[in-house]
Amino acid sequence: MRSKQPTIWDIAIKLNVSISTVSRALRNAPDINPDTKKAVLDLAHELDYQPNTIATSLRKNKTDIIGVLVPEFVHAYFPNVILGVQEVANAAGYKVMIGQSNESLEIEKHNLQAMLSSRVEGLIMAITRETNEYEHIQSAQRKGLPVVFFNRIVDELQGSKVLVDDYRGAFRAVEHLIQTGCRRIAHLAGPENLTMSRNRLNGYIDALKAHAFPIDETIIMPCDFVEGKARFCTQQLLNRPDRPDALFAVNDPTAIEALVCIQENGLSIPDEISLVGFSNAPHSAFVTPPLTSVVQPTNEIGRVAARLLLRQLAEGPDFVPETQTLDTTLVIRKSTQPVLRAV
């Protein structure tokens, strides 16, 4: 079906030289006559020769591919991270192989197998919201696969990690709500297995404590990242007689579900309820009202992760894993009240 692509053999025969010579010419090795080299390159170009990376990989035991495994990519967050990864990986001569697990542990395992089978040299990954056992990952690591984690971090796993200061971001977000006059702040929380969720939760709690607010666990709603659940939880909060006057959401998609729900209940944002998100999905600026949110440096996360992986690849087994924490920025838009007084 496919007409065969030309190989170094074809070039060698036409030029009446050996395949070794062709090979040398193609990967500009030193031991070659400039004229022969030019002849080979010219013919290669004319035949539109594409080196067979499969054969090269097999021979060299090196694929020059790093894998990126993300739980989803319909929201802008992960694509942006991947862009950052590609930027530094490509610059270093690596190709990037992308996998997405659709938030399914089973698919994640399957993708990981595929990555191993393809002999990627390292992996940058964010686990799914379902991932609560790590044997598949640890097994890959035991085989020597360097793995860098980001966004979805768990303590049980070893390896370099890139994360944002979720705790501090959450703390500042909640503090902002307090400064704008909110007195009863609920939290739409993420999956418990993710350190990220716990850190944001802790930031929320500590900000309340720092300002001598009581902690009411009944208005901390686990929304996980399941579509529709945030809406349901928000409705429950709104039904309460002691309805909150502010919501701090674990991320922007969650916040936007809450936003829709609040508006369906005929309540005004931010007059009756303030709302803060996390992550800065690009459209959070376009919702009505524009969402106050904690911005993450998505591109930079990818770049940093890739740099860590490349360093590990270069330094080999005596590389000691490193955790890099990037800072967030609170972007104040219209879903929260103006600040009453300077801090």
Next chain:
Amino acid sequence: MRSKQPTIWDIAIKLNVSISTVSRALRNAPDINPDTKKAVLDLAHELDYQPNTIATSLRKNKTDIIGVLVPEFVHAYFPNVILGVQEVANAAGYKVMIGQSNESLEIEKHNLQAMLSSRVEGLIMAITRETNEYEHIQSAQRKGLPVVFFNRIVDELQGSKVLVDDYRGAFRAVEHLIQTGCRRIAHLAGPENLTMSRNRLNGYIDALKAHAFPIDETIIMPCDFVEGKARFCTQQLLNRPDRPDALFAVNDPTAIEALVCIQENGLSIPDEISLVGFSNAPHSAFVTPPLTSVVQPTNEIGRVAARLLLRQLAEGPDFVPETQTLDTTLVIRKSTQPVLRAV
């Protein structure tokens, strides 16, 4: 650095059989004793053996990989298409290799080279907005690479194509504007090299003609897909003494730029200016006001494209390329006035 992964050799030696036998066991060939087979499989599992797909691909001259090459994936459109592709490709035993060109022709060429080098067996692609010469694609096709195009289509290229009925979608969108009382409808157009842009433009023109509206070429603004350009064009339109009372945008990102611009000018949507988008980016429902838009069946596009490619792979050289056109739906939200009268 990487501790070597086990090979069929390791298994063969431990079990004191030949590698042929191990190979047979692993890819359940017929000629093998069930007991030996079980022994091999058990040991393989114990060693956590992962077949080296690189070696297999080289030997079989078959990678079981199909490539997907898209111009970008920070907007939800392409990721959703890819999801559809993965669905049917994986079900058929193929893996999917993703490339993104960042709307750059140069990167597109580079990605295409990489795909060829990786010996993908087929390609599903949408060209970038920059792509105005096709030699790189045609060259790949001449080598026998089956290519299915979607979204960004050009007539010059041969191959199966999956597209939505842009003309009809645009026609209905503009007709809707007319029916809601708009009398001067401008168009924010896309890159001219894309058939998609031209079809939407034609739908716009024909809808106007069908209702005996004059065509004013000075309010057809080429915004291409360049960030910021739609905003600039919109501003120009607003500055005119004969300012339009409606905008039909070539896609949703363009529409949202226009929306922001209109609101910055203190104009009300839809009271003073109506606005219709195209594509249904997921957040178009959340902007203020929610955007009336022409919805595309993104997942289905991916599935159909993959099915076409698989058929071509199966049928071989006597497969005759096919163009499938999917229909769109006009989703009426709040950026246009209510319909005045039944049609």
Next chain:
DNA sequence: TTCCTTTCCGGCAACGTTACCGGAAACGTT
């Protein structure tokens, strides 16, 4: 002239796997 160095090239094994071929052993038939 002889010897040594440099320049350039070809031969060959290997990477891990599959597919074909041939053959030994076990079984069944007459």
Next chain:
DNA sequence: AACGTTTCCGGTAACGTTGCCGGAAAGGAA
């Protein structure tokens, strides 16, 4: 008992490339 058939397995050549090793030819120095 002799023969054919089946069952199972091992040997081996490829797939396209790289990298080492050895060697021929050409050049330089004495």
